[in-house]
Amino acid sequence: GNSVTQMEGPVTLSEEAFLTINCTYTATGYPSLFWYVQYPGEGLQLLLKATKADDKGSNKGFEATYRKETTSFHLEKGSVQVSDSAVYFCALSDYSNSGYALNFGKGTSLLVTP
């Protein structure tokens, strides 16, 4: 079945540091890949997505590249801010998921300190 594995947190970084959160996946077919973010007290928000191999999703300075050869979709940001403190979830969807529902990883908590 489909599954997502992401690095465990919490991750603590100083402001302006480089961020990488690793995500790998197992899928039946050719999934679409997503990163969602959950800020404290808020719901899940789509951060970025990629729908085929070698696509790069980007938003708010975050990037992730769909790597089929390594079944990975690592999230990166060159310079994090305190406001990026949140929980980040990697997710996938493909035709074998009911109604294209998402399979989520366990989430990685990021804390950025001034």
Place this chain on the structure above:
Amino acid sequence: DTGVSQDPRHKITKRGQNVTFRCDPISEHNRLYWYRQTLGQGPEFLTYFQNEAQLEKSRLLSDRFSAERPKGSFSTLEIQRTEQGDSAMYLCASSSVGGGANSPLHFGNGTRLTVT
């Protein structure tokens, strides 16, 4: 686009009581999903509707759980005879049919259930 709204935000109930949550999806979205999220875990799929039809239920959805979407608009999730293990955040999401796996799910802020 007013987003997905869920009500209530928080619910505290005693073990054995029944609870019902409501979700209002984005108006033009015909797919609606329920997820459960426990502390330190990612959201887990419970069930989904396309219009008013409930098309899939996870094995996580015991017979104490029932979901409806009577007119293909809002949905309710009822838990009967609640147990402490039901304590979790219940998330609702919606999406449109047309884009398949490319249509992202839009989530509400969730209903946090605490069973005492």
